[in-house]
Amino acid sequence: MSILSKKIVSNSAWMMLEKIISMFGLIFVMSYVAKYIGPANFGKIALATTIFTFVQTLTWFGNQEILFKRVSKNISSGLKFLYSTQNLRKIIFILLSLPILGWLYFYTDSLTFIFGIATAIATFILVQDIFIVYNNATLQSHINTIVNIMGLSIAFLCRYLIILLELPAKYLAIPIIFVTLIPFLAKKYYFNKSNKTTYFKVNKYSRYYFSAGGALVISTLSVSLYTQATSLMLTYLTSTYELGLYSVAATIGISWSFVNQAIITSVLSKIFKEKDNNTAYLMFAQLNYIIIFISISACIGFIFLGKFIITFLYGSAYLASYPLLIVMAIAGLFSSLGTISSRLILREEGYSYISKKTLLVATCSLPISYTFIHFFGLMGAAYSIATIEFLSATIFNYFYKNSVILKVHLWPFYKFLD
Known part of the structure; x- marks a missing residue:
């Protein structure tokens, strides 16, 4: 039985196209912006984005995957959930954002505050954009891709004109908003045009939003924290030079x-509809086999082309990061396998286990x-992240439900798990 239907392959291709354009566009355009406004002002954009x-993450309260799963299994029920929790997300976002904007106003400069407001508006639009989840779950990612490319293009053009006309840095707040506003409006227009059903808001979904997402929000925040632990430890034990190479x-x-x-996202929409466990x-x-094949191919590519890629993008001064590159690619393999394992647990509503594990x-x-960096220095940073991702994808998952994750990893030896 093949899990890669024509529709799934097409949907995956559209998602990849969007990421490719976004990635390369951001690399070249944002470097252009960074040169124009200088590292100090560029850091203010980064600060607002990080906050x-x-x-x-807190506004979604761990519900993004739950919403994706619900829409995949039952479109009507999923849309009711999406619509019924919109006001709740508005309230959570406002309660969290007002103190932050107040802090930025009183304790930072005017430019940081302006970037903070722009990023807050862009983020507010993003957490109200239910159409991202809907389109991905219904294998219509081409809609997301087309409108996101349109939004990115307009935002990039806006940034270019601001720099070309040598306008003050504060005007760069405009494209920050455009990059989420334009795709949101386009997706909303398309959805309303093609979907005439009216969905009423139901209070019970608000209660479920907290009860189901409560466990996953801890998991989501924990992921954000542990992915930054190595960078913080590297800075503490070595220097910012090593941190630059690691980054x-x-x-x-x-x-x-x-x-x-x-x-993974495209295939999961099919898996979540499957009623038979085996x-x-x-x-x-x-899906694990496909991801392993792709990941090994990427690792081999970095072995032969890694030095060229680093020199082309960052210059020869960063060639010392090449040995780390291979290890980080292996970490990416385990990270992807960990994502699949987490979605299997999510399919069976093991929210509490995911939270505790993460x-x-x-x-x-x-x-x-600390241990790896203390003994191996810069290479230890790469070793540590690969080790953490390996443990997260395997051993820490093997205690769930009679080691079902281990049995799926070793599927040829088990076949039937009931």
């Missing part, structure tokens, strides 16, 4: 992961990072 990334290796080493994520487990096993991973990441 509101956490606000976005380059990490950026390039996992840059190809959008291919894995696109395939058939679903077989599909998860097949919190444990976050706790273990600190001593692991």
Whole structure:
């Protein structure tokens, strides 16, 4: 049985196209912006983005995957859930954002505050954009891709004109908003035009939003924390020079992961509809094999082309990050396998297990990072992140439901798990 139907392959291809354009566009255009406004002002944009990334995570309250699963299984029920929780997300976002904007106003300069407002507006639009989840779950990612490319293009053109006309840096707040506003309006227009059904808001979904997402929001925040642990430890034990090399290796080493994520997201919409457990487990096993093949191919590519890629993008001064690049690519493999394992647990509504597991991973990441970096220095940073991702994808998942994850990983030896 093949899990890669024509529709799934097409949907994955559209998602990959969007990521490719976004990635290369951001690399070249944002570097242009950084040169124009200087590192200090560019850091203010980065600060606002970092802060509101956490606000976005808390506002969704761990429900993004739950919403995706619900729409995949039952479109009507999923849309009711999406619509009924919109006001709730508005309230959560406002309660979280107002204190942050107040802090930015009183304790930072005017430019940081302006970037903060723009990022807050862009993030607010993003958490109200239910059409991203709907289109991905219904294998209509081409809609997301087309309108996102349109939004990115207009935002990039706006940035270019601001720099060309040498306008003050504060005007760069405009494209920050455009990059989410334009795709949202386009998707909303298309959805309303093609879907005439009216969905009423139901209070019970608001209660479920907190009860179901409560466990996953801890997991989501823990992931954000443990992925940053190595960077913090590297800075503490070595220097910002090593951190710079590590950042380059990490950026390039996992840059190809959008291919894995696109395939995983598309295939999951089919798996979540499957009612028979053994058939679903077989599909998860097949998905693992596909991801392993793609990941090994990427690792081989970096072995032969890694030095050229680093020199082309960052210059010869960063060639010392090449040995880390291969290890980070391996970490990307385990990260993708961990995503599949988490979605299997999510399919069976093991929200509490995911939360506890991720919190444990976050706790273990600190001593692991410290030990590897203390003994191996810069290479230890790469070793530590690969080790953390390996543990998260395998051993920490093997305690769930009679080791079902282990049995799926070793599917040829088990076949039937009931």
